[in-house]
Amino acid sequence: MSTRDRTKGQPHSGTRRFISGVVEGEQPGPGAQIGPPEHCGGPAGVQLLKQNVNMHSVLMFVVSDIIWFDLVHTGFYGRPWTMGQRTELFKREQMWGLNTYLYAPKDDYKHRMYWRDLYSAQEAEQLIALISAAKQHNVEFIYAISPGLDITFSNPREVATLKRKLDQVREFGCRSFSLLFDDIETEMCPADKQVFSSFAHAQVAITNEVYQHLGKPEIFLFCPTDYCAAFCTPSVSQSTYLHTVGENLLLGVDVLWTGPKVVSHKISVESIEEVSSVLKRAPVIWDNIHANDYDPQRLFLGPFKDRPIELIPKLRGVLTNPNCEFYPNFVAIHTLATWCKATADAGSRDVEMGDEEDNSGYSPEKALTLALTDWLQEFLSTDQPGGPCRPPAHLKKELSDDEPMQTDIGESSYVPGSDENPLYTAEPLTIDDLKLLSDLFYLPYEHGPTARAMLQELDWLKNNSRSTTSETDKTAEWHSRAQQFDDMCEAVVQMFNRLSNAPNRSILYDLYNYICDIKSGVGLARAYVKTLGGQGRPSAQLMNDDPEPWGFRGGLSGEFQVTVHSLYKDMVERLYFLLQSVIVRQVVNIQCTECCLAMETGTCSDTLQRLQYTVYGNTAPRTGLSAGEISPSIQCALVLEDDTGICGYALALIDAKPAAAKIQRVISEEFPSLVTIQVLPRVTDPSPAKRMIGWLLSAIRSSGSRGVFCELRHSDRRMLDFYSKLDSFKPIEMAGLPQDILAMGKNL
Numbered sequence: 001m002s003t004r005d006r007t008k009g010q011p012h013s014g015t016r017r018f019i020s021g022v023v024e025g026e027q028p029g030p031g032a033q034i035g036p037p038e039h040c041g042g043p044a045g046v047q048l049l050k051q052n053v054n055m056h057s058v059l060m061f062v063v064s065d066i067i068w069f070d071l072v073h074t075g076f077y078g079r080p081w082t083m084g085q086r087t088e089l090f091k092r093e094q095m096w097g098l099n100t101y102l103y104a105p106k107d108d109y110k111h112r113m114y115w116r117d118l119y120s121a122q123e124a125e126q127l128i129a130l131i132s133a134a135k136q137h138n139v140e141f142i143y144a145i146s147p148g149l150d151i152t153f154s155n156p157r158e159v160a161t162l163k164r165k166l167d168q169v170r171e172f173g174c175r176s177f178s179l180l181f182d183d184i185e186t187e188m189c190p191a192d193k194q195v196f197s198s199f200a201h202a203q204v205a206i207t208n209e210v211y212q213h214l215g216k217p218e219i220f221l222f223c224p225t226d227y228c229a230a231f232c233t234p235s236v237s238q239s240t241y242l243h244t245v246g247e248n249l250l251l252g253v254d255v256l257w258t259g260p261k262v263v264s265h266k267i268s269v270e271s272i273e274e275v276s277s278v279l280k281r282a283p284v285i286w287d288n289i290h291a292n293d294y295d296p297q298r299l300f301l302g303p304f305k306d307r308p309i310e311l312i313p314k315l316r317g318v319l320t321n322p323n324c325e326f327y328p329n330f331v332a333i334h335t336l337a338t339w340c341k342a343t344a345d346a347g348s349r350d351v352e353m354g355d356e357e358d359n360s361g362y363s364p365e366k367a368l369t370l371a372l373t374d375w376l377q378e379f380l381s382t383d384q385p386g387g388p389c390r391p392p393a394h395l396k397k398e399l400s401d402d403e404p405m406q407t408d409i410g411e412s413s414y415v416p417g418s419d420e421n422p423l424y425t426a427e428p429l430t431i432d433d434l435k436l437l438s439d440l441f442y443l444p445y446e447h448g449p450t451a452r453a454m455l456q457e458l459d460w461l462k463n464n465s466r467s468t469t470s471e472t473d474k475t476a477e478w479h480s481r482a483q484q485f486d487d488m489c490e491a492v493v494q495m496f497n498r499l500s501n502a503p504n505r506s507i508l509y510d511l512y513n514y515i516c517d518i519k520s521g522v523g524l525a526r527a528y529v530k531t532l533g534g535q536g537r538p539s540a541q542l543m544n545d546d547p548e549p550w551g552f553r554g555g556l557s558g559e560f561q562v563t564v565h566s567l568y569k570d571m572v573e574r575l576y577f578l579l580q581s582v583i584v585r586q587v588v589n590i591q592c593t594e595c596c597l598a599m600e601t602g603t604c605s606d607t608l609q610r611l612q613y614t615v616y617g618n619t620a621p622r623t624g625l626s627a628g629e630i631s632p633s634i635q636c637a638l639v640l641e642d643d644t645g646i647c648g649y650a651l652a653l654i655d656a657k658p659a660a661a662k663i664q665r666v667i668s669e670e671f672p673s674l675v676t677i678q679v680l681p682r683v684t685d686p687s688p689a690k691r692m693i694g695w696l697l698s699a700i701r702s703s704g705s706r707g708v709f710c711e712l713r714h715s716d717r718r719m720l721d722f723y724s725k726l727d728s729f730k731p732i733e734m735a736g737l738p739q740d741i742l743a744m745g746k747n748l
Contacts, residue, residue: 016218016316017099017140017218017219018316018317019099019100019140019219019254019284019316019317019318019319020097020098020099020100020317020318020336020337020340021093021098021099021100021101021102021139021140021319021320022089022093022098022100022101022102022319022320022321022322022329022333023101023102023104023144023286023319023320023321024080024081024086024101024102024103024104024105079324080105080107080108081105081326082326083126083129083130083133085326086101086130086133087133088326089101089326089333090133090134090136090137090139091137092330092333092334093137093139093333094137094138094139096333096334096337097337097340097341098139098333098336098337098340099138099139099140100139100140100142100176100219100317101134101139101140101141101142102142102144102178102221102319103130103141103142103143103144104144104146104178104180110123110165111144111145111146112145112146112149113149115145115146115147115149115151115162115165116147116161116162116165117165118164118165118168119168119169124168124172127169127172127174128172128173131172131173131174132173135173140175140176140219141173141174141175141176142174142176142177142178142219142221143166143169143174143176143177143178144177144178144179144180144221145162145165145166145177145178145179145180146179146180146181146182147162147179148180148181148182148184148203148225149184151206152189152191152192153188153192153195153196153202153203153205153206154191154192154194154195154196154202155191159206159209159210162206162210163210163213166210166213166214170214175217175218175219176217176218176219176220177210177214177217177219177220177221178220178221178222178223178256179206179207179210179221179222179223180223180256181203181222181223181224181225182223182224182225182227183225184225186199186225187199188202198240198241198244199225199241200224200240200241200242200244200245200248201244201248203222203224203225203245204244204245204248204249205248207222207249207250207253208248208249208250208253211250211252211253212250216250216252219254220252220253220254221253221254221255221256221284222245222249222253222254222255222256223255223256223286224241224242224245224255224256225241226239226241226242227256227257227258227262227286228257228258228259228260228261228262228264229259229260229261229271229275230260230261230262236271236274236275236278237274237277237278239278242275242278242279243278245279246278246279246280246281247280249279251280251281254281254283254284254316254317255279255281255283255284256283256284256285256286256319257275257279257283257284257285257286258285258286258287258288259271259285259287262288263288263289263291263294263444264287264288264289265306265444265445265747266306266307267285267287267306267307267311268308269308269310269311269314272311272314272315273314276314281316282314282315282316283315283316284315284316284317284318284319285307285311285315285317285318285319286319286321287304287307287318287319287320287321287336288321289304289306289320289443289444290304290320290321290322290323290329290332290443291321291322291323292323292324293324297514297517298441298444299323299325299328299441299511299514300323300332300441300442300443300444301328301331301332301437301438301441301442302331302364302368302438302441302442302443302446302448303331303335303364303365303367303368303371304320304332304335304336304338304339304364304367305335305364305443307339309339309342309361309362312340312342318336318339318340320332320333320336325510325511326510327506327507327510327511328507328510328511330371330374330375330378331368331371331372331375331438334367334370334371334374334375335364335367335368335370335371338362338367338370338371339362339367341362342361342362368435368438369431369435372431372434372435372438373431375434376429376430376431376434378504378507379429379434379499379502379503379504379507380428380429380502380503380504381503381504382503382504426498426501427494427497427498427501428498429498429499429501429502430498433494433495433498433499435450436450436491436492436495437495437499437511437515439451440492440518441514441518445747446706450488452704453488453704454485454488454489454522454525455702455703455704456703456704457481457484457485457488458485458525458529459702459703459704460481461478461481461482461485461529461532462532463634463635464478465478465532468532468533468534478533479533482529482530482532482533485526485529486526486529486530489522489523489525489526492518492519492522493519493522493523495515496515496516496518496519499511499515500512632651632652632653633652633653633654633655633703635699636651636652636653636654636696636699636700637649637650637651637652638650638651638692638695638696640679640683640688640689640692642682642683644682647679647680647682647683648677648678648679648680648683648688648689648692649677649678650675650676650677650692650693650695650696651675651676651677652673652674652675652676652696652699652700652708653673653674654672654673654700654703654705655672655673655705656672656673656674656709657672659674664736665734665735665736665737666734666735666736667734668707668709668732668734668745670706670707670745670747671707671708671709671732671745671746671747672705672706672707673700673705673707673708673709674708674709674710674711675696675697675700675708675709675710676710676711677689677692677693677696677710677719677722677723678719679722681718686722686725689722690726693726697746697748700748701748705748706747706748707745707746707747707748708745708746708748709732709734709743709744709745709746710723710729710743710744710745711737711741711742711743711744712741712742712744713740713741713742714740714741714742715740720742723744724744726746728746728747729744729745729746730744730745730746731743731744731745732744732745
């Protein structure tokens with residue numbers, strides 16, 4: 001197999017393997033530079049409590065003449081995987097068509113913190129065994145090292161030390177390497193400043209030298225300090241750092257890239273074309289979409305998605321950096337392998353693993369079902385000597401909501417009499433249980449369909465709870481939807497019970513804390529709805545002066561969260577917002593869509609003036625609601641006030657489709673909610689307005705909406721500039737807009 005031309009600045013020729021697989025060890029970004037994605041704040045059950053109850057691969061295949069490498073990347077901050085688990089990973093990669101493993105685990109201090117130190121005889125033995133196991137399963141082992149914390153690039157002894165370390169690993173049988181310069185200080189020491197004109201030049205110089213010293217390996221990866229678009233100044237196309245890398249890094253060295261962000265919601269073809277142009281090579285995507293080490297309460301069991309298959313010919317490879325826990329990564333790696341089997345010329349047709357006649361498209365939903373179907377078989381097989389090969393036939397008693405998991409699952413010889421209680425028969429885990437589990441722990445920026453439905457139903461039941469106290473046209477609907485919500489909660493409990501009874505205890509141990517937490521959150525939301533409907537009363541445990549410890553979860557961390565949330569809420573209400581019920585009620589009467597959706601009558605300043613009259617009770621002419629105008633949604637009408645009076649507002653329609661239909665406007669499924677925001681010019685400090693908007697978007701997000709849009713006049717330069725400075729508000733295409741109107745959208 002011929003290799004790419006290594007000459008700097010020349011296009012490659014020949015073929016190289018496409019890297020596909022898993023990274024273990026070092027995820028770019030979870031240090032000081034990154035926080036968790038804010039769009040989905042934890043498991044769906046926890047959101048049910050926090051937001052609504054309101055207590056407050058490596059796959060190898062040929063694309064044109066380039067062979068990709070798709071690799072599974074284990075780069076997390078957590079308990080390292082065992083040797084047995086890593087060997088199991090290699091087996092799965094081989095079975096699913098993946099071909100690479102990138103080694104960078106945090107438990108190996110000599111990978112980053114003590115990178116200068118050689119491995120001891122015992123450590124060397126472990127690495128040799130790991131490299132050998134990878135080779136047995138045709139998986140390429142890539143050794144990664146991170147010297148950027150304290151290396152002096154201009155010191156020849158430092159460079160010699162780095163070469164000596166990699167030479168030692170090469171003696172272990174490793175043939176592929178990676179230099180990582182992520183999450184480090186960008187200020188060079190005085191000695192380096194005398195030799196290198198920039199930080200990028202220093203990194204590129206040492207990378208090129210090491211790459212050539214190792215004999216120009218077939219696979220050699222470089223992780224830049226600016227490894228995502230969000231880190232590039234001022235942009236990807238204008239980044240001096242990236243241009244230096246692209247122009248000076250030898251073309252045999254491939255560059256890692258995480259996409260628009262550290263944890264990228266979507267990765268578009270256009271964004272990859274842009275960075276490829278700057279880097280002068282196709283990047284290797286280091287994908288953190290399933291990484292969970294930034295939040296110990298979150299787990300991601302959704303499919304590999306929002307990466308169009310048209311990316312495949314544009315990339316050098318794909319890495320997946322999965323969950324810290326080994327066994328829950330079955331879905332992440334399985335669906336990546338399915339994605340890698342797709343080809344871009346098939347549109348949206350589905351693809352099945354192992355289906356040789358139709359493997360040319362990709363459907364995330366079908367890929368998820370395929371993964372869960374295979375995963376179910378692992379749940380149903382025992383992982384303990386002498387354990388049952390099928391789900392246990394009998395347990396002492398059914399697990400209650402308040403009791404710990406029962407682990408004594410042996411077969412009972414007791415036969416009850418005809419007038420005695422029958423033995424409990426454990427129901428086997430089903431594919432529907434795993435689909436529900438995936439929905440509850442889906443992806444960083446979205447919940448699965450069932451979780452979204454639960455959030456939406458709880459929000460509706462809460463906002464329409466007055467229907468339960470007096471007979472209205474919504475009373476029957478409220479009780480019907482409350483029963484549907486209760487059924488969904490019961491399905492979560494039954495899923496928990498069946499998971500707890502599954503024979504494969506190793507998978508259960510990785511999942512148990514998460515499913516226990518989700519059951520607790522769902523149970524509290526369930527009790528809350530029953531209380532609203534008059535079917536129960538607040539739990540005695542919660543009302544008791546001396547409750548059991550499980551009544552208030554979280555320990556000291558929980559105490560801090562409750563205290564800070566309460567203090568922050570009081571501060572915001574006192575300093576920035578008028579949220580008393582009377583004001584919200586009066587604000588609801590303002591014609592929200594007049595200033596944003598319809599825009600046929602009046603001006604935003606006129607509406608704001610009428611809003612001020614309404615809040616202060618002044619008498620002013622009031623107009624009736626005309627066609628296409630409706631009131632803001634509940635909890636979606638906020639006011640900003642300073643010493644002079646009302647100086648801004650933020651209004652929203654959670655579902656703008658009914659209003660849009662009246663004026664023959666089509667609303668995008670991606671941006672179903674309408675927002676309109678106005679702030680008077682006298683407000684020079686943007687902080688209060690941003691807090692108001694954050695509050696509004698949080699209320700919309702808690703209802704289950706996935707995106708918002710606004711409409712502005714092209715002539716309103718001040719508000720156009722205001723929206724542009726808000727995080728993630730971007731111009732979007734919408735059919736039927738008047739010529740003088742611009743639409744901007746934001747994903748939630």
